Amino acid sequence: MAEARPPVAATGLGLVTPAGIGVEASWDGVLRGVSAAATDPALVGIPVDFSCAVPGFDATELLGRKLSRRLDRFVQLALVASREAVADSGLDPAGWDGTRVGVVLGTGMGGAATWEEQHQKLLGAGPAKVSPLLIPMLVPNMAAGQLGMEFGALGPNLSVSTACATGATAIGVARDLLLSGACDVAVAGGTEAGLTPLSIAGFTQMGALSRRTDDPGRASRPFDVDRDGFVAGEGAGVVVLERVADARARGASVRALVAGYGASADAHHATAPDPKGRGASLALRTALADAGVGSSDVGHVNAHGTSTPLNDATEARVVADVLGDHVSVTSNKGVIGHTLGAAGAIEAALTMLTVAHGVVPPTANLDSQDPEIDLDVVTKAPREEPVEVAVSNSFGFGGQNAVLVVTRP
Amino acid sequence: MSAVYDRVKELLVEKFGVSADEVSPETTFEELDLDSLDLVEFAMAAEEELGVRISDEEAETIATVGDAAKLLEEKGANVGGA
Numbered sequence: 001m002a003e004a005r006p007p008v009a010a011t012g013l014g015l016v017t018p019a020g021i022g023v024e025a026s027w028d029g030v031l032r033g034v035s036a037a038a039t040d041p042a043l044v045g046i047p048v049d050f051s052c053a054v055p056g057f058d059a060t061e062l063l064g065r066k067l068s069r070r071l072d073r074f075v076q077l078a079l080v081a082s083r084e085a086v087a088d089s090g091l092d093p094a095g096w097d098g099t100r101v102g103v104v105l106g107t108g109m110g111g112a113a114t115w116e117e118q119h120q121k122l123l124g125a126g127p128a129k130v131s132p133l134l135i136p137m138l139v140p141n142m143a144a145g146q147l148g149m150e151f152g153a154l155g156p157n158l159s160v161s162t163a164c165a166t167g168a169t170a171i172g173v174a175r176d177l178l179l180s181g182a183c184d185v186a187v188a189g190g191t192e193a194g195l196t197p198l199s200i201a202g203f204t205q206m207g208a209l210s211r212r213t214d215d216p217g218r219a220s221r222p223f224d225v226d227r228d229g230f231v232a233g234e235g236a237g238v239v240v241l242e243r244v245a246d247a248r249a250r251g252a253s254v255r256a257l258v259a260g261y262g263a264s265a266d267a268h269h270a271t272a273p274d275p276k277g278r279g280a281s282l283a284l285r286t287a288l289a290d291a292g293v294g295s296s297d298v299g300h301v302n303a304h305g306t307s308t309p310l311n312d313a314t315e316a317r318v319v320a321d322v323l324g325d326h327v328s329v330t331s332n333k334g335v336i337g338h339t340l341g342a343a344g345a346i347e348a349a350l351t352m353l354t355v356a357h358g359v360v361p362p363t364a365n366l367d368s369q370d371p372e373i374d375l376d377v378v379t380k381a382p383r384e385e386p387v388e389v390a391v392s393n394s395f396g397f398g399g400q401n402a403v404l405v406v407t408r409p
Numbered sequence: 410m411s412a413v414y415d416r417v418k419e420l421l422v423e424k425f426g427v428s429a430d431e432v433s434p435e436t437t438f439e440e441l442d443l444d445s446l447d448l449v450e451f452a453m454a455a456e457e458e459l460g461v462r463i464s465d466e467e468a469e470t471i472a473t474v475g476d477a478a479k480l481l482e483e484k485g486a487n488v489g490g491a
Contacts, residue, residue, distance in 0.1 A: 131450060133446055133450065
């Protein structure tokens with residue numbers, strides 16, 4: 001096992017989620033515990049025609065006409081979330097030494113809508129009608145690239161992609177960059193905007209999605225006995241990280257600490273989790289060792305909790321095995337769906353808010369807990385609970401796992 | 410200015426989000442914050458709207474909005490009337 005490493009401080013948070021635009025709207029939404037899933041006009045004709053979309057995201061109003069025209073939605077969402085995170089940190093990009101500012105911002109899919117729209121142009125009107133903006137709009141690294149331009153961040157600029165673990169991996173990698181001294185400030189997170197006919201048709205065909213088309217609001221139900229798949233969502237989560245001493249020295253308000261990070265691979269199957277949860281278990285144990293905490297220190301788990309039959313059963317066994325039955329558990333995906341590459345960062349930020357406020361949001365739609373799942377899952381209403389040490393789990397297709405340990409400063 | 414110029418100005422406002430009072434015949438694409446990728450898109454839009462094809466080499470000679478209008482006129486851009 002890894003030796004314990006020092007924590008880093010999260011000094012700024014930014015969220016754009018299906019529960020709302022901004023940290024406050026998103027946090028209020030997950031506390032209300034009502035699913036954001038609804039029939040999606042973009043998915044007419046697709047067997048699963050509902051999703052968790054970000055409500056009222058007007059890119060022209062938020063970013064101006066030029067950026068709204070030249071950036072794919074996955075970059076737009078990241079830009080709005082990162083502006084909030086940087087403003088929240090109290091750091092001023094106009095005055096900082098950009099050479100010491102890094103960006104680690106990932107996505108699972110990249111510019112899905114741009115691919116599909118321009119492919120239609122190619123087929124319908126020929127190659128001369130394909131936009132010169134196609135490539136800069138769709139490449140998955142453009143969210144990180146654009147954030148560099150936005151903030152004059154000249155330091156290491158990386159995009160990671162570990163499917164549904166992307167956002168958590170990005171925060172872990174950013175933590176490592178800070179501890180290695182490669183930068184003094186890191187803007188880190190994940191973004192996703194893949195609610196397009198082609199990608200949803202693909203997820204549908206692989207049997208990953210809930211088919212509850214007659215009642216979308218009840219479709220995402222992590223740990224419930226009647227769960228039948230995840231609900232695809234979109235959004236972005238971004239955090240600003242600094243070494244603890246630096247944050248303290250400038251008198252920053254520290255929301256929470258990223259105290260540990262564990263990464264692993266299942267080395268098992270493209271989409272199914274290892275049935276014994278070996279990869280997930282390894283990531284969780286590594287994260288605890290990295291944070292220097294024991295399983296009895298952990299009070300709360302923000303689960304990956306996708307609402308698929310396999311994930312939730314496997315994850316529940318891993319949590320019970322490694323941590324025991326004393327931890328409270330929640331899954332934000334009941335409310336916001338599965339935001340794929342953004343999920344790990346959005347949920348890490350929500351875990352930080354749980355630690356900061358001492359409140360665990362409920363798992364939406366958990367009416368009848370699967371009897372196979374022997375965990376204290378919070379449901380129906382927020383639970384007031386002082387949490388010193390929390391864990392946020394993220395497991396991606398391809399068997400890529402990332403677990404973060406979040407603690408109270 | 411010509412009808413072609415007016416149409417070019419309209420295109421810049423409609424498709425590129427430029428505000429109409431920023432545009433004069435002497436205004437450069439650079440001043441409008443439009444780069445080489447935008448210029449390619451502009452050429453594509455002009456072909457679609459005005460029925461005139463601008464080659465990459467020709468596009469490279471365009472600096473100002475007036476240059477664009479002049480080039481399109483010389484190439485027989487068809488504005489209204491048709």
